[in-house]
Amino acid sequence: MRFEGAGIYPVITPEYCKGRSPLEVLESTLKGGAKIVQLRDKKDPERYAADFRKITSKYNVLLIINDSIDLALKYMADGVHLGKSDLPVAEARKKTSDLIIGASVENLDQALKAEEDGASYITIGPIFNTGTKKDIGVPVGIEVIRQIIPKVKIPVSAIGGINKSNIQLVIDAGVKQIAMITAITEAEDVEKATREMIELVIVE
């Protein structure tokens, strides 16, 4: 799967783009080398979907849409990312064999269940404290990454409060697809921030 080894997985949420157009922010992440991006628009999930598909296709980059398998199918995204309040992974997998299905998990049991139910990848989080998502519990920390990675075959991503100053802890724990909102989308120079973070994860 092309998800693997992406390095950085920018999650673009319009309200965290510092007043810039999410399309402009998207294009900057792609110029910076992102190979996979997620559109996460809680206010109006459809308004940018077609443009995100157009732009990601131009760069041959995977597009994942947050929350809704129906929108992912409608806009021909490569995948959908499902959280605990979305359609369960097993139900989503029944609807599509092709789509990448990502699942949010907080612990090993949830990770194993997501894999068994047909998830293509999991995202562990929140790793650290973050003000970006309000309805989350206490940070799960780095140790849970070390517990999960050896136990699952699907790619593992991590999210939540990850930035330049703590990313090395996540890399050292073995994550090769690090998901970020604000550290990328609120950076002054989004392209540069994306490139620098990718270089930290992918060391040739």
Ligand code: TZP
């Ligand atoms: N899920 C768990 S934490 C989080 C999501 C969507 C927010 C991550 O945002 P940031 O700005 O990278 O901390």
Ligand code: MG
């Ligand atoms: Mg969700």
